[in-house]
Amino acid sequence: MNDWLRGVVKNIGSYSYNDKNEYDAERGQAISRVITVPLIFLYMVVALFASGREMSIVMIVMLIYATLYIPGSWLLLHNVVKKPGYRLGRRIFAMVNDYLAMTFAMAVGGAITAPVFAMILWVTVGNGLRYGPRYLTAATTLALLSLAAITYFNSFWREQPYLVATFVMTAILVPTYVYVLLNRVHKAYNSALEANLAKSRFLAQASHDLRQPIHAISLFIACLRDARLGVEEEQMVDNIDRSLQSVSRLFQSLLDISTLDSGKITAHLEEVAIGEILLDIARQNSEAAHWTGVELRVVKTKRFVRTDPSLLTTMIQNIVSNALKYAPGGPVLVGTRIRNGKLSIEVHDRGSGIAEEHLPRLFEEFYQVRERGDKDTEGVGLGLSIVQRLARLMGLNVSLRSVVGQGTTVVIGGLTIVAEPILLPDVIRVKPVSPLDGLRVLLIEDDLNILIATGILLEKWGCVVQQEDALPEGKDVSCDLVITDFDLGAKTTGTDCIDYVRRQNGLHIPAIIVTGHDENRVRDDVSDPEIPILSKPIRPAELRSMIMALRLRSEQ
Template sequence: LDSGKVTPHFEVVAVQDIVDEVLTQNASRAEWSGTTFKVVRTRLHVRTDAALLTTILQNIVSNALKYAAGSEVLIGCRRHRYGLSIEVHDRGEGIAEEHLPLLFDEFYQVRERGDRDVEGVGLGLAIVKRLAHLMSLRVSIRSVRGRGTSVRIAGLPIVSTPERIRRVKPDRFASPLEGLRVLLVEDDEDVLLATATLLRKWGCVVQAETGAELSVAPCDLVVTDFDLGGGIVGADFIREVRRQAGRDIPAIVMTGHDENRVREELGQQDIPILSKPVRPSELRSTMIALSVGRERNRQAQAAV
């Protein structure tokens, strides 16, 4: 988003497909946390960027699962004069009024004395706000302490008689990652196995390496830890992969270090840096953004 490389690609989609995809992504987590999803289904279609809208809804639902675990989460749509809104309501503890104006600020997290720790760094809603702005959508939050929180994504243009509809089964919705060749580099073998399994579940073709040696098959994306042991860092791997490939292959760096230090070592602003522990939804949305950009660049070059 900071580099300006995320641009919407609008098409006609069934709203329920997007909702179903997010429910599928979060089914296991909801079961583990004792959270119940209630869905008001819709047959309406809208013109939107399916991947970006999925990311927006995913971040909102992820927050509901974090802060309202064990409650009921309702997802539904409302038709308005100026389009459609998707709404997410939970019955959690709610948010104090003084926090509401700050929720969309980067790195802001609601913290009260005695609260339990929750994962994340406070970027979910900031990303929601910026993606919504890109697509001319409006996101608002209402919350009452002790009663729950409601989030609304408004301004989706309804297509009443769609001629071309993108109909995709929920498990195939994230098509930008299907068949994506990923070089995954991580010196912790348990983390390497877990991450590789996750990427393969998303449809990626994964080459998993511990960093001890570099044997590179053709790849579309490098996902690497920063510290790989033996004096080697992820920046070294990225440079070597790009040298062998003869082109700037997109890359993502995962780290527990200060971002400024890692950025200085990388020497490039266009490589996303994700802070550990990395949320699957954050990794997935970053990969989708990079893979969509790669595909559009390829198409543009082919057209020229």
Template sequence: MPSVHVKPAAAGGAPASGALERSQAIVRMTTIYLGVGYMTYQLARGRIPPDNRTVIATLCVVIAIGSLLLLLAVLRWPQPNRARRILGTAHDYAAILVALIFGGEALLPIYALLLWTTIGNGYRYGARYHLVAVAVALLTLVAVGQLNDYVRGQPYLLSTLFLTAILVPAYGHVLVTRLYRARDEAMEASRAKSRFLAQASHDLRQPIHAISLYTACLRDTGLDAEQRRMVASIDRSLNSVSQLFRSLLDLSVLDSGRAVVKAEAIALDHLLNDIARQNAETAQWSGVTLKVVPTRSRILADAGLLGTVLQNIVSNALKYASGGPVLIGCRRQGHVMAIQVYDRGPGIAEQHLPQVFDEFYRIHAPGDRDIDGVGLGLSIVRRLTALMGLSVSIRSVVGKGTCVTVSGLPLIAAEPAGPAAPRMVSAPTVIGGYKVLLIEDDPLVLAATATLLESWGCAVRRETGMPGDGSEDCDLVLTDFDLGEKTTGSECIAEVRRRTGRQVPAIVMTGHDPEKVRQLTEQPDVVVLSKPVRPAELRSVIVAQRLTAHSTAEG
């Protein structure tokens, strides 16, 4: 089966300072050893002045050891270190100075390393280091002109060396400055794009969220068969738009560099079944059977980021499964676990496999049916797996199907069996009469959410900001995060819990990055849902909150 494998890569465009120093140490050792080889060859041929051969031989030993020690220091302590950087630069210029002074005519080609070192410092560390390096290079040439008998007798040669040491780095400095300016402009344009995507995604999520809630209310108003089909079509279209918004939000978070990996113990069975539940309605619309292979394995990973990875992979599989089954399973690979998603769709031709993880890449030939999406799902998967230190690969055979594998998930010991799950009761029994404090500053979303909750039998108290007196008489707080007037949903939850003296169950619905909202909420028991929220997902979470509270009360 043809396949392509994507290895983890460093997130972001520019290398870190520690990587620069490591790169510089490796280049230094390589060039120094080439220089040592050249000097040793000239010593062997007897071309070094006899009185200076001991000095050059000693120099070869000292700089070979010095460059190796600098590399080992960088590998041992990779953090940027200015003193070590200065020491390395001094090491380089001192070695070149000694070689040019005592090597006579035979070692003048070492001047090439002087230019290499001068330009390299500017390219790696910026304009300030570049100017200092040029100044040190000119001082080195002054010393060589005074102490090297051959150079002192060749004024035109010395002038040529001076001009080269000034003009070549200066031209390089101009080019590098323009390059940095172009890079900064490109990065600012990228940041502006990310800000636009995040803001546009947030602003459009609100009305889409309200439409989705009203559609759910409309479905329960005694429609005839034709009207139900139209409502179902609206629902499917809203689901496609919702997936697009989530992709745009994921992309803006990755571009901004705000994504942070926080590893925790995860029960794989719970995670995979949660993904299946989130996609059950989409699978039904697509005529696809979505199955999860049970597992008792536990892994160490970021639940939110890994969930986003699997959501994108499963969503992609459902789009192309063409009515065939989709299977989510795990495979142990030594001390790590791999998660695999199989589909029996039309498959992907081998020539397309290397590009499927590229942004906006879509496989579409004339006559193919239109597929929702813009080609961001798998590119987000690649970037998130790289961020988590995982790898992703894809295998596909035309006419038989496709398998996407996420590998490298560390296994941890299985958790001992806990108490039996609480006895399940019917959803109407759980939700009926449930007192919900609903906090939302958008009137349209507030009305839509309240209407939906009331259709489920909930008793709803509506608030547009910090709740007033009487709000403590509630079983659940359901709130937006940004409520205007410098008020957040987490502050409202904290206030209600302070008044009641108990941990009232709470749900936050937000159009922002849900992981960032979780961090700002600083209350791990609060559920965070990303707008637009599917009504079935909202109801499922409310039922789960109620059952958990019921089980705790009985315990």
């Protein structure tokens, strides 16, 4: 408990924020209480002794009550921290006790308690600003009841009717004015929230429609690469692929922001090898590094951490993309370091660096460093904002340091290190990767362009492909693998197709779902957790790797 109290005192400035760095109204109110109650208590003691009044039994009882109320305030804060969130009973208990304490103190203190009325007004307005108009109404009612009780028990107040009338009018007019302003603010907030939700809905729908052509173009480009093109034609394909990847990265940033705004992202923690994630990111960015003349190096590590691999990959990917974009022609180093028992991921580049005046705003949405004469760069300034928001979601921290002319370093810190998991022998046994020749694939996709492009690509890899644009009812569906889109029209999903094919064959046939929707939404509909879900647009190499992994698993 002592350590907890020291932590509260040490972090008093930021303690009103929860673990996700979101403002907590109850925690803020509890913090205010533990600060102000001792100050009021001190004022009352000093004022009583300075007035020369004899201590009556009632005053002694008041001092005892205040003495108990101070640790009670800390206990209430402790409860808020341990059990955060909305607790109606706790709020009512805190409000009633606040007004009882102030009423008791002012009722027995005589003239010296008049300045304490400012606390009644402050607590009343504070409850309204923190909790909303309904609480402001309740607090105002309690304040008026408190004034009535004080006037009844305090002889000085009874002898000052004009002072009491002034206090009553103030206790009504100020909260009323605040109530009007709060209603206006709430209306403006609701309008802004609705506009933001409309934007998110539009981006979610547009993202699904945009994924399809980007995914199809990516597949057609992969087919062209295997078409024995000449040197000039191969260069043109490379240029098309490079432009497509630029569009894809921009599109992914907009999609990430839309998904974060929707509040649908949750972290699913698991034990992962951080080295494999870093190497995979390096492989994914090898072409982009080659195009920008960057030597992308990864320091190998065998550490395991507990994190959400998908969200962490998105964070590192955004940082590496920025390094490739803003530090072309130089080395980029990705590595790890142990800090205070936690693992940090660091990305270093040798670019031109960032001027100090830009550093405080780099994590703002759509903020980009622009100097006179700078060449245009792709992107809209969302990368670091996405990184920071995902870090908050997972309880991590992100920092950036940069020196003009020397480069920039971005650090993701706070990853929990775990012991290397013990794998069963049949899991760690490695077999030679089998070729895809002769693999019978049932491909189901309602978009004709994607169906054709994927079919051509699979056949070039040696697969025997049966192409269908809907649930293949009444047809021979003998196959070794099902690759299906999720939404297929006619109230049919990829899950329906997989279940149908497995029933017809009487076998647990491996399957892959490729979708343009949010992965979490699709996962809720898929009953088999072993079915991988790939998000469009997908790189052909990723699809091939997944097919090889499923075939290897089925042969074990």
